[in-house]
Amino acid sequence: MGIKPNFTRQDIQKSFEKLLDEIERKQIRCLQMLGEKCLTEARLNGSYQDQTGNLRSSIGYMVFHNGMAIHSVYDQVKTGSEGVKAGEALAKKIGSENPQGVCLVVTAGMNYALYVEAKGFNVITSAEHLAERELPRMLEKLIGSTSKW
Numbered sequence: 001m002g003i004k005p006n007f008t009r010q011d012i013q014k015s016f017e018k019l020l021d022e023i024e025r026k027q028i029r030c031l032q033m034l035g036e037k038c039l040t041e042a043r044l045n046g047s048y049q050d051q052t053g054n055l056r057s058s059i060g061y062m063v064f065h066n067g068m069a070i071h072s073v074y075d076q077v078k079t080g081s082e083g084v085k086a087g088e089a090l091a092k093k094i095g096s097e098n099p100q101g102v103c104l105v106v107t108a109g110m111n112y113a114l115y116v117e118a119k120g121f122n123v124i125t126s127a128e129h130l131a132e133r134e135l136p137r138m139l140e141k142l143i144g145s146t147s148k149w
Contacts, residue, residue, distance in 0.1 A: 023142075024065070024102060026142055026145065027102045027142065028063055028065065028070065028071070028102055030138045030139070030142055031063045031102060031103070031104040032063055032071055033138070034104060034131060034134055034135060034138060035061035035062075035063060035071075035073065035104050035106060036061075036073070037127075037130060037131075037134060038061060038106045038127035038128075038130055038131050039059065039060060039061055039073060039106070039127070041126050041127040041130045042059045042106075042108070042123065042124045042126065042127040043056055043059060043077075045122055045126050046059075046121070046122055046123055047121045047122040048116050048121040048122075048123060050077070050078070050080075052078060052079055052080055052082075052083075053076065053077035053078025053079055053080030053083065054080040054082050054083035054086070054110055055080070055083060055108065055110050055112070055113060055116065055123065056077040056078075056080065056083065057074065057075065057076050057077045057078075057080030057081070057082075057083030057084045057087065058074075058080070058083035058084065058086045058087035058090075058107065058108055058109035058110045058113065059074075059083075059087060059106075059107065059108050059109075059123075059124060059127075060072070060073050060074035060075070060084075060087045060088070060091070060106075060107060060109075061073055061091065061104060061105060061106040061107070062088070062091040062092070062095055062104075062105050063102070063103070063104055063105075064095035064096075064098060064102065064103045064104075064105065065101075065102050066099060066100060066101065067095065067096050067098065067099035067100070069091070069092060069095060072088065072091070074087045074088050074091075082110075083109065083110055086109035086110050086111070087107045087108070087109030087110075088109070089109065090107045090109040091105045091107045091109070094107070104131075106124070106127060106128075106131065107124075108123045108124040
């Protein structure tokens with residue numbers, strides 16, 4: 001007399017899919033929080049004089065899932081509507097180049113952002129350093145929360 005399972009292969013498959021969906025949701029939430037931290041860092045600690053608001057308006061982020069933008073934050077500062085468009089366009093270009101998985105794209109989308117950085121002003125570098133420090137911590141926390149399953 002053998003042991004008969006009270007579940008099917010489909011039940012196991014559904015459980016794994018549910019687990020993977022939960023992990024993806026947590027990854028997305030994690031990247032949204034990191035995007036907010038980077039945006040705050042770049043906007044508050046930008047050490048340049050922004051005449052039109054375009055450079056600060058071009059700073060923002062998008063979260064992508066399988067190449068599709070699912071969350072975006074670009075806010076107009078002063079009269080910087082051109083900056084919002086430039087930041088969003090750059091983020092979409094970069095994000096669509098990564099068609100699999102979840103990714104965060106943080107931009108300073110004005111074409112002169114690199115020039116301002118080269119002059120010794122902080123535009124987005126401090127946000128990049130923040131992301132390099134915070135992402136491993138956030139992923140470690142995410143991994144720790146999933147190991148309980």
